[in-house]
Amino acid sequence: MKKKVAIGIDIGGTNTDFGIVDKEGNCLSKFRIRTDKYEDVLLYLDELTKNLKQQIKELKGKYDITGIGVGAPNGNYFKGTIEFAPNLKWKGIVHLADLIEKRMHLPVVLTNDANAAAIGEMIYGAAKGMKDFIVITLGTGLGSGIVVDGKLLYGHDGYAGELGHTTVEPEGRLCGCGKKGCLEAYASATGITRTVIEMLKESDKPSILRSIKKNNISSKDIFLAAQKKDEIALAAFEYTGYILGIKLADAITFSSPEAIILSGGLANAGHFIFTPTKKYMEKYLLPFFQKKVKLLPSKLTKDNAAVLGAAALVWTNKKR
Amino acid sequence: MKKKVAIGIDIGGTNTDFGIVDKEGNCLSKFRIRTDKYEDVLLYLDELTKNLKQQIKELKGKYDITGIGVGAPNGNYFKGTIEFAPNLKWKGIVHLADLIEKRMHLPVVLTNDANAAAIGEMIYGAAKGMKDFIVITLGTGLGSGIVVDGKLLYGHDGYAGELGHTTVEPEGRLCGCGKKGCLEAYASATGITRTVIEMLKESDKPSILRSIKKNNISSKDIFLAAQKKDEIALAAFEYTGYILGIKLADAITFSSPEAIILSGGLANAGHFIFTPTKKYMEKYLLPFFQKKVKLLPSKLTKDNAAVLGAAALVWTNKKR
Numbered sequence: 267m268k269k270k271v272a273i274g275i276d277i278g279g280t281n282t283d284f285g286i287v288d289k290e291g292n293c294l295s296k297f298r299i300r301t302d303k304y305e306d307v308l309l310y311l312d313e314l315t316k317n318l319k320q321q322i323k324e325l326k327g328k329y330d331i332t333g334i335g336v337g338a339p340n341g342n343y344f345k346g347t348i349e350f351a352p353n354l355k356w357k358g359i360v361h362l363a364d365l366i367e368k369r370m371h372l373p374v375v376l377t378n379d380a381n382a383a384a385i386g387e388m389i390y391g392a393a394k395g396m397k398d399f400i401v402i403t404l405g406t407g408l409g410s411g412i413v414v415d416g417k418l419l420y421g422h423d424g425y426a427g428e429l430g431h432t433t434v435e436p437e438g439r440l441c442g443c444g445k446k447g448c449l450e451a452y453a454s455a456t457g458i459t460r461t462v463i464e465m466l467k468e469s470d471k472p473s474i475l476r477s478i479k480k481n482n483i484s485s486k487d488i489f490l491a492a493q494k495k496d497e498i499a500l501a502a503f504e505y506t507g508y509i510l511g512i513k514l515a516d517a518i519t520f521s522s523p524e525a526i527i528l529s530g531g532l533a534n535a536g537h538f539i540f541t542p543t544k545k546y547m548e549k550y551l552l553p554f555f556q557k558k559v560k561l562l563p564s565k566l567t568k569d570n571a572a573v574l575g576a577a578a579l580v581w582t583n584k585k586r
Numbered sequence: 587m588k589k590k591v592a593i594g595i596d597i598g599g600t601n602t603d604f605g606i607v608d609k610e611g612n613c614l615s616k617f618r619i620r621t622d623k624y625e626d627v628l629l630y631l632d633e634l635t636k637n638l639k640q641q642i643k644e645l646k647g648k649y650d651i652t653g654i655g656v657g658a659p660n661g662n663y664f665k666g667t668i669e670f671a672p673n674l675k676w677k678g679i680v681h682l683a684d685l686i687e688k689r690m691h692l693p694v695v696l697t698n699d700a701n702a703a704a705i706g707e708m709i710y711g712a713a714k715g716m717k718d719f720i721v722i723t724l725g726t727g728l729g730s731g732i733v734v735d736g737k738l739l740y741g742h743d744g745y746a747g748e749l750g751h752t753t754v755e756p757e758g759r760l761c762g763c764g765k766k767g768c769l770e771a772y773a774s775a776t777g778i779t780r781t782v783i784e785m786l787k788e789s790d791k792p793s794i795l796r797s798i799k800k801n802n803i804s805s806k807d808i809f810l811a812a813q814k815k816d817e818i819a820l821a822a823f824e825y826t827g828y829i830l831g832i833k834l835a836d837a838i839t840f841s842s843p844e845a846i847i848l849s850g851g852l853a854n855a856g857h858f859i860f861t862p863t864k865k866y867m868e869k870y871l872l873p874f875f876q877k878k879v880k881l882l883p884s885k886l887t888k889d890n891a892a893v894l895g896a897a898a899l900v901w902t903n904k905k906r
Binding site for chain 2: 422423429
């Protein structure tokens with residue numbers, strides 16, 4: 267019998283990464299195209315499927331391709347659509363799963379990128395063997411994938427798990443979604459940058475970060491500054507962890523997971539973000555939840571995480 | 587074939603209500619004993635089972651008793667235990683489901699009281715036909731039962747759904763659980779009373795409520811004052827709805843339910859609590875969730891709600 271493999275497609279605002287992955291999480295092939303180059307989704311799909319077919323051809327029939335998993339911003343699992351994604355050029359509702367299925371003649375399962383990351387951790391990463399856990403992706407925004415009893419929590423319409431848009435401060439920072447005080451306006455790569463800019467303005471403390479133009483400060487710069495014990499950078503991580511910790515405690519109170527896994531750019535700051543987050547998460551937990559829930563880093567290799575997550579959808583899919 | 591019935595037992599800090607219920611939600615019999623009279627759980631069980639057996643005897647063998655459902659504070663579904671319940675006299679861990687099973691020779695399913703209320707709404711009440719919804723009980727505290735895809739959300743240890751202990755204000759009111767700023771310290775019968783006491787202290791506005799001794803003000807008094815357009819009472823409902831609305835928006839963002847059902851004493855205040863809660867819930871929702879989620883009152887008759895909820899557990903139980 268031929269070995270089973272799956273195709274994983276991770277659609278980001280800038281790039282689309284895709285590859286063929288086996289059940290052990292080995293990437294047999296990988297390729298990238300620009301997402302933002304194609305105003306027309308059909309032209310994008312032409313390029314995508316041409317490349318996928320080339321990858322399949324290179325396998326020389328040695329593998330059995332089970333299906334295709336797609337992680338996409340604003341992806342809806344129930345409908346296989348991308349709906350009103352602010353970071354993509356394709357407007358309105360795009361029936362992406364159907365469009366790929368017709369071209370590739372393989373079953374397609376599509377969900378949002380953070381949900382794909384959660385399944386990736388369950389099949390290949392830090393959540394192996396767990397049935398109840400939450401993955402938080404700390405990138406430009408804050409995404410979340412909530413797994414309950416081994417299955418993604420979708421809610422009645424497929425949109426559950428948008429923890430980035432829970433409220434931290436009712437009259438707080440304006441979020442990209444249009445409302446005020448969302449968690450992702452504080453706890454994300456852009457959120458910590460906003461915190462640093464506020465702190466630089468409100469204090470006279472010396473900081474390496476003052477030498478960078480305000481609009482150019484990145485979360486990477488803040489991380490590098492924190493490594494040099496820059497007070498503003500350290501205070502920004504402490505504050506980010508405070509906000510994130512309180513909201514993770516809320517999430518635990520909701521679904522009582524075994525672990526919360528932090529992934530994405532900001533999570534790569536390691537103890538700078540994990541230590542304060544863990545401290546405040548414990549502080550704001552109902553006493554009988556305290557010291558029971560693990561806070562873990564992702565175990566997916568950075569380079570392949572998103573493609574692995576998308577491919578992993580295929581192994582857990584019972585729906586399509 | 588005999589008609590199937592279930593026994594429902596609702597254990598409260600003061601009273602225990604129990605009765606025999608059919609699948610249509612008719613209470614065939616009902617009885618009450620004091621919970622707080624028995625320091626020893628075994629003596630309590632003697633009284634409970636004596637009464638239950640009497641009720642069964644009165645059915646004269648006309649019905650088939652499928653099982654027993656128990657709703658209890660700090661009830662753990664997985665273990666059938668009551669664990670460290672602050673409002674009960676039985677300390678530590680009580681293996682109540684096993685103890686009842688041994689005495690009654692019927693399968694027993696036990697869960698916490700708010701979870702039982704949720705199943706009651708699904709089988710007999712406002713959530714009939716729904717698979718994704720949340721029930722919030724606004725009594726002395728704030729309980730919650732979260733139903734996902736037709737099943738109660740238990741999490742990895744059976745303790746999911748403690749929304750009363752999510753954080754509203756990190757340095758806010760001290761909660762009975764020991765931490766600060768919990769939702770139930772604001773949105774509950776005792777929470778709204780605390781709000782009124784604060785408001786009376788901080789303002790000079792005339793209020794009917796000034797004529798009641800501070801420690802005697804009940805949520806019923808506040809409701810009656812609101813009916814008379816008392817400004818303090820109305821402001822207290824507005825504030826309670828503001829806090830509750832924001833946290834319900836968070837809950838929707840988490841599990842994307844079709845509806846949220848408010849039950850319990852404070853929910854009986856009708857539009858005084860529903861109108862501000864709905865207003866702020868919508869305001870603090872991620873735009874694409876807005877105007878989609880219903881906020882409904884319980885449809886269980888007040889007198890039998892808790893017993894119906896407990897009995898309903900029997901019809902949905904696949905575990906024990």
